[in-house]
Structures are given as C-alpha cells and as structure tokens.
Amino acid sequence: MSGKRTVAIGFIGATLDRVGKGANRWNKWRPSIGLCQQADLLIDRLELIHGTDARDLSLAERIRADIQQISPETEVRLQPMHLRNPWDFEEVYGALHDFTSGYAFDTEHEDYLVHITTGTHVAQICWFLLTEARYLPARLVQTSPARRRDPEQQATGTHALIDLDLSRYDRIATRFQRERLQGLAFLKSGIATRNAAFNRSIEQIERVAVRSRAPMLLVGPTGAGKSFLARRVYELKRARHQVQGRFVEVNCATLRGDGAMSALFGHSKGAFTGAQTAREGLLRAADGGMLFLDEIGELGLDEQAMLLKAIEEKRFFPLGSDKEVASDFQLIAGTHRDLRGRVVEGLFREDLYARINLWTFELPGLAGRREDIEPNLDFELERHAREQGRLVRFNLEARRRYLAFAGSAEAAWQGNFRELSASVTRMATLADSGRIDEAQVEEEIARLRRSWGQGAAPDELAALLGEAAERLDLFDRLQLQAVIGVCRQADSLSDAGRRLFGVSRQAKAKANDADRLRKYLARFGLDWAGLRAQD
Template sequence: MVSKRTVAIGFVGATLDRVGKGAARWQKWRPTVALCQQQDLLVDRLELIHGVDARDVSLAERIRADIAAISPQTEVQLRPMALRNPWDFEEVYGALHDFVSAYAFDIEQEDYLVHITTGTHVAQICWFLLTEARYLPARLVQTSPARRKDEARHPEGTATLIDLDLSRYDRIASRFRREQQESLAFLKSGIATRNAAFNRSIEQIERVAVRSQAPMLLVGPTGAGKSFLARRIFELKRSRHQLEGRFVEVNCATLRGDGAMSALFGHVKGAFTGAQNAREGLLRAADGGMLFLDEIGELGADEQAMLLKAIEEKRFFPLGSDREVESDFQLIAGTHRDLRGRVAEGLFREDLYARINLWTFELPGLAGRREDIAPNIDFELERHARDQGRQVRFNVEAKRRYLAFADSSEARWTGNFRELSASITRMATLADSGRIDESLVEEEIARLRQAWGVAQQPEPLQALLGRQVADLDLFDRVQLQAVLAVCREAKNLSDAGRRLFAVSRQGKQNPNDADRLRKYLARFGLGWSQLRD
C-alpha cells in the first residue's frame, strides 16, 4: 500500500524564523525550518504563507532555500497573503477561510498538518477554529525548541501532533457533560425536578445564560419562582466571570408616578418636589451586573419608552437632567400577564416587547408541576435546617398523607411554590423532637383548606381504603372514584357492571359484567357489600 504524502500549511514566523545571520542561523531554532528537520516527520510539501512586502518575501525565499538544503525532498510552495492588520480577527479569519475554501485538498492521497507555532495569536486561533470546524481536513502540529543546553546539538527541537477529534477524548467530553449537569442542578438549586417541560426549559436557560447577553423574559404566575430563578442565573453568569456588578431586583407593580421614574432612572437634586438629594436609580446600580424587573407589564408608558432606550443604547437621562448617563446591565424581565395581549390593547409598547421577547421561558405554577411537589418538600426541609440549624423530618405515614393531599384536586396551591414553602416551614417550626407527625399534617391541611375557602369534602375512598389510599396513583384514584359513583347509583352488581361496560360488552358473546366489576374491585380489597354499606 502506498503511503500518503504529508502536506504542512503555515505562516512564516516574522520574528522567530528571522533569527540568526549567516551561518549562525543554523545554530538557532527556527520553527518553520525545524518542522522540516524532524527525524520522525517527513514533510513532502510545505504551503508557506507570507506577507507581500519586500522584507517578508525575502524572508520566505530564504526559508525555502534553507529547507531545500536540509530537506531536499520537501517541496515549498510560497503563498503570498496581503493582511493590512494581522491582529484583526475578522480580517485574518476571512483571509484564511478564503484560502482553505479555494485550496484543492486531496484527502485520498495526502495527509494535512496545520503549523500553529508561527503567525500571530489571532492567526493561531483562526487556524484552530477552521480546523476544529473541519474546514481544514487536518491535524494541528506544534514545534518547540529544545532545552537551552541541548539547543546547539538539536536546533530542530521537537514537533507535537494535536488531533482535534474530540471523540477520542472521552474524559474531556465527560467533563463538559458533568459541568453542564452541575450548571443545571445549580439553576434548580439541587432539586431533582421531574416535570419534563420544566426541565427542558432549564436546559435551554442554562445554554442561553452562558452564551448570550440578550434580555430574557420569564413568564409565570406569582410564586412560580421567577425571582429565585433570575438570581440563580445571575450567580451562574458571575461564576463564569461574565458579570462583575450587582443583582438588582425591583417589582414594577410597586412603582407609580414620579417615584417610578426616579426609582428606575434616578434623578438630580430638585427634579421634583421633595427631591432634596440626587438619586442614582436602579439601572445605574445594576451597571456591570444584572437587573431583574419583575412584573414588567405594570410599567407606565413613559417608563417603558425610557427603558427601551436604556436597553438598546445603554444610555438614558435621569429625571430632571439634561445629561445622559451610562449603564451596561443584563436584563431579565418577569411577568404573570399576557404581554402580547397587552400590546394589542395598547398597554405595552410593541417595540419593547420585541426587544425583551428574544428568549421567553414559561414557568408553570405548582398545579402544573405536581410531580415536583415531593422533591420540593425535601428541598424546603433542607433549607429550614440550614436557616434554623434544626433538622426536621416527616414520619412515613404523615408524609404519605401530606403528599396525597398536596397532589389531589382539592389542593389549590394558589400561591404556587411560595405557598408550599410556607406550608412546610409552618410544620417544621411546630414539629416537636424534629418529627412532623400525622396530627401536624392534619392541622396544616385544615389550615390550607381554610385559606383557600375549601370546605372539607367527604372522602369515600379514605373511608373505604383508609391509609391505603395514599399508595394509589392519581390515575387509579380518579378511575376508582368514577366507578364508585356508578356503583352508588346502580341497583345491584350486575346493573353497575352493565353501565360500566356498556360498550365493550357488545363485543363479547357471553358478557359477565358482574364478574368483571367484582375482579376490578378486588384489586383494591373491596367487595360489593362494602360499597353498599
């Protein structure tokens, strides 16, 4: 089998390749020449990129002559490239992209190496990006000088190949995945949430938070955790050194009149009656950090107009001032309202909505995330232990009872996760010996029912099954309740069976509805006589 030819591509080193004069240059390490001196790396062709002025051309030709002297089998192709500013990323990347796009790669016959030791740091970064993105079907090669004491005997130094096929680096890939999972867990405060839609939103929020500086909009009912999540996003970005300033939070529903303008944008002394001193304002306080405007839909028209300017230009006028001030902040907005509907009603600026609507994430309330009640209970107990220095736990039966109620249709959770947090805090505070028992749970359930204005309803399943009802899935509870409702109205077991299986019995030659119903009830340890009693 005929081996492939090795082709190297790289810049002339304007400084490193120019060292030494006359015969003395052979005692110096010159990276481009050294690349062709390696004992275990034969370069069949070198594509040598150089500048277009006379000094650069002269150096390139001298390098080609020196390579011919020490490696006559290496063909050197000089490739002039005009760069006005070799430190301009856009210009260098564009020039190299054009070069590789026009190059006739022959991967069947040739292996390619990109020499990243020479050229500016900008050029080296561009080589890396183009190679990693597979615009170049190549590996990277880096040359290094020998240790100082060996330089005279080994002026060629060493060469190291770098393969960018990340699939070979399982530990690196695993580390990236682990760090992303840690970021997701951080945003969720370590709560093992089970709601699929919420988890997908958190995954997207994590990617947007670390990659974008654009505004984000969190939509959800009061108590759904918008403020909490905004602060976690801020802390995540600050841990990545993307923010240096403060986290500034304001509920726009509390801002009215001149007070709203002053609170947000600041004011100068004497701007209005009572303005005896100048005020910085929240937007300036958030400079270099993050501003969270909760309930942004409550802002007035004037505040909306000034906020749009501040977001787009990072500049605004404090109230009463004729001189602009600057503030470079990242914005997260929160609302429980339908902002699109408010735009249609003329209550919210369409251009401001478009500006903050690039990344919109829905945060469902507790009623839409009932599978997350259990992990949030554990989180609240852990938080109580940190805050109060006192460990509290549920008894097994008490926790079953509370979870059964919390997950039932009777539980309104109008205050969402904030209300759940308050409920757990009350029980943890009242718990003697660090244990929440069934009596505490019943007291708390009664307290919640009263707060929601819900009269305690008779629970036939509880009466029939006792504590066993806490072990039933919601699906089984709903289905069994429907079956019991039919049974209560039926004359006898057969009549109930005919009503319940009215459709499927038509496909059977000898339907035995009573037996089917008897077997269904037996799954829950129930008999017909119990239902009638």
C-alpha cells in the first residue's frame, strides 16, 4: 500500500464473526478481527456494515470493542444497513450502490479495500461488480484462516489482494443501463436533444469516456460546444473515480513561439530572456487529470512533436531543461479544421494525427441541429435563472415567433450555441416582470440579422414604409433590404455609399457616393438619420 491511510469496507460476518463472548473467542478465527491483525496491512479505518436488529447491533459493538483491543490505531465505524433478503441480487446491489454513491471517498489521501470474505455470496458478487465498474475506487481483499495449527496464527489468519471473474446477471444489467442513461443525460446537461446524429455521438462518447483512457478528438465549428462537452466528460470520469487531477483547458490558437512551449511544457529558470523563475506548464498541471487542447490544429510542428512524446511516454523535457518530467494525463483535443487536409499540406504531423484520431466525434453547429434549438432555449433560460436568481419566461406568442425565426433557414447562427446563449441572455436581461414579449423578440431578431450582415426583414420594411411596402416589387424589396442592412453597418452615409458603389465609382471622375445613396433612399421616403435612429 502507499503512504496514504488505508480504509477497509465490508460486511460483518453474521456467522464467522459470531463465536461467543468468552475468552475462548480469541482462539478462533474471525474475519473482521483477523483483517485488523495482519502484520503487513495496517487498517486505519474499518467501515463495518451490519444489520439493523438488536442482535446484529450487539455483535457489531462487540467486534468494534475487540478490534480496539488488538488494533487501537484502527477506527471502526458502524454502518447499519437494512436488507430484507440478503440473497436478493437487486436489493443487495441497490443498497450497496446507494452506500457507495453517498460515501465521501478521498482518493487523494486514502486507499480503499473491499473485504469480500464476509457477507453472502450475492454481496460478494455485488462488491465485485461495483468495484470493477469503478463506483468504488478500491481493490478487493480476502481473508482466510491459517492452514497450520499455530493457535496464534490460526486466530489471525492471512489475507490476499485478489481479482474475481464472475458472470453478469440480467437483473443487475438493467441497473447498469439506468446508470448509462444517467451518464448520457449528464453529458447533455439534461437537455433533451432531438438530433439523431448528435445523440448517437453522445452515446458513443459516453461509452468511450467510461471505458477508455485513449485521446478523443472533437471536431466542429467554433461555438458548437466542444469545450463544454470536454468538461462534462471530465466530470463524468471524475464521478467514476477514473481521474483525480484537474481539468486543464487551453486554446492553442493563443499560443505562439517560445510562449507556446513554455505554456504547455513549462520551462526552467533562465531558459529564455525574461524567464526569471521556473514554470510548471499546463501538461504537468493536468497530471492525474484531463487536458483539453482546443484548436489543436494551430500548434506549431515543434510543439506537436513534443506533445506526441508526452502522450505516448507520459514524459517530456521542459523548455531549457535537460531533465525529463512526468505527467500522466488524459487528452481531449478540439478543432474546427480538417486535420487530414493539414497533414497533406505538411502543417500537422501525421503521427500525432494518428495518435489522437482513435476516437473522433463530429459536433454539428446549431444550424445543423435546428430541432435542438427549443430544448437548448429552455436550458439557457434555466441557466440564466440559476446564475441571476431571477426566473424569466416567454409569453406564448413571443416564444412561437422566436422559435419560428431561430429554426428557419433565415437564421444563420454563425456563432452556434454560444450565439444562442448570448441571444437568450440579452432578452432575459431586458425582460420586465420576468416576461419576454413579442416586441423584445422582434428587437432581438433584428439585432441578430444585423450581426449576420443581413438586410432589413420584410416586417421591418413594413414598419419603415407602412402600406407602401406592400406595393413594392420583389426586386425592389430585396434590393432595399440589402441597402438598409449595409447602412446600419456603416459608420457614415459616405462609408455606406463607398461600400454600395465600390465598383461603379471607379469609372467616375468625381465620386458622389453619399449623394447617390441619399437620392436612392429618398425614393422610398427614407433618409440616413432616420435609419440610424431605428438601429
């Protein structure tokens, strides 16, 4: 065992530990007592699970008192557990699962053993299943009476750390399925996503996350949720005790030159000008945890070579140092680029691409998952309520209008889910009396259109022109929408004119962009000042 405290968890032996109250009990092997008598295994704490009737409690108190006599350094905590039928797999597994879920494991300071000698065979099997699935961050220990007839050794017995190979049970498998569904919901933050391709990807990510330590590659446009999903994978693995260290995130597009090397791999003192002290680096900070390298395609070739060594060997040289350091981290990489294409161009190492490409998952942008806009809309409102302590909702017509626009081909969603989150935050912040109305929705739609470089919408033309908008030909309507869109993005009337007449003005001896635009707007009863006032 390590220098950590050793904690054992196990049932009291309803038969083997119950050998009477007289002095002769010390000559008999009792597994719970014997576990705490092993010369080469100090048990700092024993979590002793026992029944809830008076006879079981009396036995548990007697065992605790006896352990205090032979191993005063061992703390014994009594853990009552009511089991109507200790031979019922579903009941026993459920009780033990609830126990482990509520137990405050401290793997940084404690090592855990599960004592499988005591309890029914059903309990032993359930202990194995929970430990193998990492609900318990523990090893299994078995105690047994000594073979030789030395009275002292016979009472103490022996112990062994063991592994079991037992069959699965159908009734327990259904509980595993429920746990897996909970894992899927966790990765999706409880959002009832409807996009079939995305849901299939999440199902595969959940399997890989709990079964593999291999790198994962998340591919998708900016704002598609790569960073958010990477953190959820980390939290899922941490809940299963598969990682103990930190979640470290870095956007590789922000790293350049020696700064990239130093940020990732650390540096020794004096490694370069300005290196007044040594630096640990992000890879070492992620030791025992998870490293998320977003936009990994932006890394330079030198950094890629060092990263490959760190992934494969768990060791690397900090910048300016001749001494290797170790870091055992799990990697998730993200990119919006075609890494295979960058390999062909010589901009990305083929060996690194092969190493991180074992598990590649495509995350579509919001425009490719329009059926998921509504559940994400509800999620964003709930998040705003949690963060701001203020519940905001749409009125019925406002919600219908926003969803109709958000789900239409007209909505570009260039910033993907990040942009949807910002849109909801704006409306929720401006909402009076906790209610988003149609006027706010129309204002937000106009704001989104402008940010995407779109012109005025048909309903905006009606607001500007009144009934005259209905008498416009489609040609004039579309042209006017585009002109208004440019005007609202420009800094001045002249700037808008230069943008609109950038080609034809070259053939003129004297540019008159502002005048041409002014006359065009006047045809519809509009002017620059009026349009800017509407912005």
